Amino acid sequence: MIFNAPFISVMILVIFGLYAMVFRRNLIKVVIGLDIVESAVNLFMVSLGYVKNGIAPIYTNSPGGAMVLPTPQALTLTSIVIGVATSAMLLSFCILIYRYYGTLDTRKVRRLRE
Amino acid sequence: MSVWDFIITNAPALAIAVPLLGAFLTPLIYRAGRKTALIWVLSVLSFTEFLALLLVYLVNTYGIQVYVFGGNPSTLVIPPDSRGIPIRIIFTVDGMSAFTALISSTIGLVAGIYSVASEKGRGAQDKFFALLLLLVVGMMGMALTGDIFNFFVFLEINSLSAAALVSYRIHGGKAVEAAFKYAVVSSIGALMILFAIAILYGEYDALNMAMIAERMYQTGFSTMDIIAMALIVVTLAMxxxxxxxxxxxxxxxxxxxxxxxxxxxxxxxASLYGLFRMCFTVFGLSANTHSLGWFLIILGLLSMFIGVTMAFLQHDIKRLMAYHSVSQTGYMLLGVGVGLATLGTSAFNQYGLFAMEGGIFHILNNMLYKGLLFLTAGAIIYRVGTSDLNKMGGLAHSMKFTAIFYLIGALAIAGIPPFNGFVSKLMIYESVYQLNPFLAVVAAIVSMLTLASFLKVFHSAFMGPKLYNVKEVPKSMLIAMGILSFFIVLFGIFPNIAMTYLVAPAAHALADPVGYITRVLGGGP
Amino acid sequence: MMNPFNPSISTPSGIWNPLVWILVFLLSLLIAYAIYLKGEKQRKKGMQEEIFLSGNKADGNTHIKASNIGWGYLEAMKGYYKLMRDIHTGIINDYVGWFLGVLATMLLIFLFWGGAQ
Structure with missing residues (x-):
């Protein structure tokens, strides 16, 4: 790998995602920011398990040679599945909020405060 | 092998498997009618409660229970061909885990009994009960697991099902707004925990808490560990x-x-349990527990004071009680934080352990009286139809039992003897006083403000002229409230029962990370 | 190991026994009742048994609304509650922002003042 390129891109993605979550005033964009952070964490886990010139960790019909670590990939798969469930639920909340409030602006979606 | 042996051997796994299976079968069984589904849900919850009690018994009798998924036998932590790494998912049940599992399954059972009547006639009840069981799974899993990634998965199950349940009554979009906010903050928090888990995995090549703690102790506390610790501790505090x-x-x-x-x-x-587990067991040996403990103490002080003062301002009964749970969490953080700050010094045996026992006892008491108060608030809303205290009044004329249960809960949370809240608060005051008198002063002031704001609720909801012509709530709701009231009085008059069987084992388990690690990694009985 | 009839808990500077407390409480109730019995037998009719609320005569059906309870306290703490109201904005961006702020503070504290032993 060239230096630490994957890890640097992880940090950039995390910062982008957090920026969207803190400064974007649209509920959908907040969810998008969350998904960007999630992709960054997934990329981090996959690149942790990367072995130079490694192949997929499947023993059946394997051509031999180094394999990448299987555990981070299993973790990433689990995390992706959880991420899909989270995004689906958050976006359906957005639909309901738009239906009842008529807006997705975070400054207006605050009938609960104090 | 008889059924009884099977249950005893596999108790930690069954405690997760039973409600999980029950959750996914509930929508199917609901096709056969509401009554059948309710019997099914309640029996699943009762069996989970039984398993949690069994775990408490097993831990108190035989010490820490280790269960290896897929292991043959199920106590084989490190397989011979794994180069010394516990590769399988391992459940580790010590006193604190069993304690948390017990309170989780108890509140699940009580909520199940309560919702027999309170949710009657509402739509999508099959999903409601399935999510309720999933929430129990999330809590139990967080309590029982000894695997850090598994902990993350159960945390996500916990937050997703809880967020879906918050939005169950749409309430003009307000409940959905609340659920959205809850889901966003818990998802970003869970991602931060996952990031920390990846850091720890990259560093120590292990996901088992005991293994991570041991390797961290051997290699020293690195900068990456500090980042992981900050991510985990702040997220779980959130x-x-x-x-x-x-x-x-x-x-x-x-x-x-x-x-x-x-x-x-x-x-x-349960997240609080996770916070304590990480602080004591995973980072306790290597990190600076003194500064970590003071961090928890400061968070606790802020939570106690700001929580109770904000609660006084509210005129929505549920929001008022919610701010009180922020303030009650502060007591637990304070008690256990004092234990953590003094861990490893001579002060720990003088008052640190006692402060921890106070904090943990407060978790149990808070579950009882705060659960009871939320149930009474639900009963009021069930009959009156509004949660605005300004529109309530005179409910004690017609809802006598609810008023009595409310009074028991309110006196207990304010720390009036002989109810249970007094005992744990006394333990916290007396021990944190010795670390710094200021802590005890704040705790006592907060207790007074708590009493003041619950008197405000009592006056505005139950006293005064009869404004509503309502009946008492249905029996199942009264039974649920009665169960919690019974234990409030029981643990108030006989605090030694809870102390001996639940609280003291939990505090000793937390305070002994070495015992936890050697029990998991060293094999042994 | 545990005697259910002796529920006392010894604290660092004393002892707490709920049964003793209940006994003392009942005893003080008895004493209070005894004092009550020694009191004036005949109450006077008129002003003495009427209800007053803040100097005004109440008709017995007066009910103070929740928002009006503790008015003096809220008035005294006005500045504090103004600050708290400003902090509790209810905007989701702020929720995430506070979380990240505490996270950053913790990281700085642990990195510069030592997280290790």
Missing amino acids: KCGAVPMHYWVPDGYGEAPGEISAMIMVASQ
Whole structure:
């Protein structure tokens, strides 16, 4: 790998995602920011398990040679599945909020405060 | 092998498997009618409660229980061909885990009984009960697991099902707004925990808590460990509702149905368990526990004070109680934080352990009286139809039992003897006083303000002229409230029962990370 | 190991026994009742048994609304509650922002003042 390129891109993605979550005033964009952070964490886990010139960790019909670590990939798969469930639920909340409030602006979606 | 042996051997796994299977079968069984589904849900919850009690018994009798998924036998932690790494998912049940599992399954059972009547006639009840069981799975899993990634998965199950349950009554979009906020903050928190888990995995090549703790101790505490520790500790503090990250708490608790508020309150106590487990067992040997403990103490002080003062301002009954749970969480953080700050010094045996026992006892007491108060709030809303205290009045004329239960809960939370809240508060005051008198002073002032704001609720909801012509709530709701009231009085008059069988084993288990690690990694009985 | 009839808990500077407390409480109730019995037998009719609320005569059906309870306290703490109201904005961006702020503070504290032993 060239230096630490994957890890640097992880940090950039995390910062982008957090920026969207803190400064974007649209509920959908907040969810998008969350998904960007999630992709960054997934990329981090996959690149942790990367072995130079490694192949997929499947023993059946394997051509031999180094394999990448299987555990981070299993973790990433689990995390992706959880991420899909989270995004689906958050976006359906957005639909309901738009239906009842008529807006997705975070400054207006605050009938609960104090 | 008889059924009884099977249950005893596989108790930690069954405690997760039974409610999980029950959750996914509930929508199917609901096709056969509501009554059948209710019997099914309640029997699943009762069996889970039995398993949690069994775990408490096993831990108190035989010590820490280790269960290896897929292991043959199920106690084989390190397989011979794994180069010394516990590769399988391992459940480790010590006193603190069993304690948390017991309170989680208890509130699940009580909420199940309560919702027999309170949710009658509402739509999508099959999903409601399935999510309720999933929430129990999330709490139990967080309590029992000894695997850090598994912990993350159960945390996500916990937050997703809780967020879906918060939005169960749409309430003009308000409940959905609350659920959205809750889901966003818990998802970003869970991602931070996952990031920390990846850091720890990259560094120590292990996901088992005991293994990570041992390797961290051997290689020393690195900068990456500091980052992972900050991510995990702050996130779990946010998930348990510590100020200044408590904003989701009044939204989420305030908009959920009454019994769900009680359950989410205990779900955040499961996050609190996670916080203590990470601070003591995983980072306790290597990190600077003194500064970590002071961090928890400061969070606790802020939570106690800001929580109770904000509660006094509220005129929505559920939001008021939600701010009180922020303030009660502060007591637990304070008690256990004092234990953590003194860990390893001579002060620990003088008062640190006692402060921890106070904090942990307060978790149990808070589950009982705060659960009861949320249930009474749900009962009021069930009959009156509004949660605005300004529109209530004179309910004690017609809802006598609810008023009595409310009074028991309110006196217990304010720390009036002989109810249970007094005992744990006394333990916290007396021990934190010795670390710094200021802590005890704040705790006592907060207790007074708590009494003041619950008197405000009592006056505005129950006293005064009869404004509503309502009946007492149905029996199942009264039974649920009665169970919690019974234990409030029982643990108030006989605190030694809870101390001996639940609280003291939990505090000793937390205070002994070495015992935990050697029990998991060293094999042994 | 545990005697259910002796529920006392010894604290660092004392002892707490709920049964003793209940006994003392009942005893003080008895004493209070005894004092009550020694009191004036005949109450006077008129002003003495009427209800007053803040100097005004109440008709017995007066009810103070929740928002009006503790008015003096809230008035005294006005500045504090103004600050708290400003902090509790209810905007989701702020919720995430506070979380990240505490996270950053913790990281700085642990990195510069030592997280290790």
